[in-house]
Amino acid sequence: MTSVPTIPPPHLDPRVPSFKLPPGSCDTHCHIFGPARIYPYVPERPYTPPDAPLEMFRALHDRLGVERAVIVNATPHGRDNRVVTDAIAQSGGRYKGIANVDETFDDRQLRDLAEAGIEGCRFTFLPRLGKIPDMSAFDRIVERIADLGWHVDLYLPANLIPEFRPRLMSLPVPYVIDHMGVVDASQGLEQPGFTALLDLLRDDEKCWVKVSCPERISRAGPPFHDVASFGRALVEAAPDRVLWGTDWPHPNVPVMPDDGDLVDLVPLYAPDPGIRQKLLIDNPTRLFRFEQR
Template sequence: MSLSPTIAPPHPDPRPPAFRLPPGSCDTHCHIFGPNSLYPYVPERPYTPPDAPLAMFRALHARLGVERAVIVNATPHGRDNRVVTDAIAQSNGRYKGIANVDESFSDADLAALNAAGIKGCRFTFLPRLGALPDMDVFGRIMRRIAPLEWHVDLYLPAVGLEPFLPMLESLPVPYVIDHMGVPDAAAGIDQTGFQILLRLFERDRKCWVKLTCPERITAAGAPFHDAAPFARRLIEIDADRVLWGTDWPHPNVKLMPDDGDLVDLIPLFAPTAELQRKLLVDNPTRLFGFKV
């Protein structure tokens, strides 16, 4: 039996947002948890989520007006990616996925994930989510996923980014930095870690950034307006390499957000219809290979 702590469930009744998402909008960072009876959580998980299954996932997106999604397999499911690939199989082309993989996966295993709608793999550089990646293993996996035209999704806080800059810029695949590098909104956009991320984003066109998790960044609390300057600065640098997502069902947050608030931040991030379409439709279509 795991002794990992049980985390809070998502908001039970998120409000419909005032902002209307454009057709084809994609939530590029969200999770499905369980149900544990069908997709068991691994014993070595760092936390235990309440079940947040596909039906809840669909209901949330219907309320928000989201039409497409990229499901990121989270640590409680370990290297079992069925919770993602099964959802993709039922989505009629509306879902793609990010898998958890290691060196036990053969080339045939990776090809099968690719055929099932997986478009990348994820690595976390956050000690609370487990041991940091073995960088030799990481490098070998990057070389193996390159022929699949995958990217790598990185939970790598900007405060710890600098030692990894040479590795990132030499990667053979595109990479996506989660959650704007989780800066501290109280420290402003001039804080050192975020400035390092901005410079990397400006010079390395393999780098993408997810404008996600204002609830992890905020110092002021809901509705998280103090996260908007960080997102706007990234969009100012390159509106063609930014992505939006909810991070539903919001594992390990101190303040559980109302997902309606997260949607209503979008016009503060991207103030014009053109920028909104890039963020929500065009960029996800290009990176994840959705049908136009």
């Protein structure tokens, strides 16, 4: 096996944000890594993360004021989803999850994941995280998860949307595009990839977008205010189908963010309190099927 790069840990002392998240706010995109002695990383992983276990995850959310979370299983854990389902089991209903699955999973295994609090599965279209999915297998898996009420989470760069738009529009399940399509903020709101993302979001009621990971698309750096207009455009395009998340512990980012900065972007994305209620609480409750409070 070739050498696997080790990535940096998250910011170890994030500041308390100036913006106070409302009760019930949900971080819809975050990860737990390890501890590796309990949840080992697969040999074919594209990177090795420092352990960022459940205790660190809880402490981060306590500091930020996050009450609910959706844990996305990341590539280092491969198709072993226990790091997610074990955290859900200890959460008292506050966590849901997104799994990594493939065609080796039988129907019973998929149902077991659903019963454990999994609400969807993820496919990655970034070459640095592995090859583009086999789209025939993708279609077969999507057909199988439809009966579970799941959605598909897509790490899909916006510049690929024109190529994939017909397939996305025909999906039998909702789909979520991660991290604002990882556009380049320096290219402006009129760049083709971002306009394709906005058009898809407006045209297809199955399409959701995560207003997350500004550190990946910013070119100005912290506190990432050059990203605010992109998040606001997405929120305005479909206020009932946008989600917010931190992407903690921020694997493979160009600059490690202070999570307090990420929370303080929320009122820039959604200045209206009623829209923030949708972004942070109502939309994730509906998509991830949290219990109503």
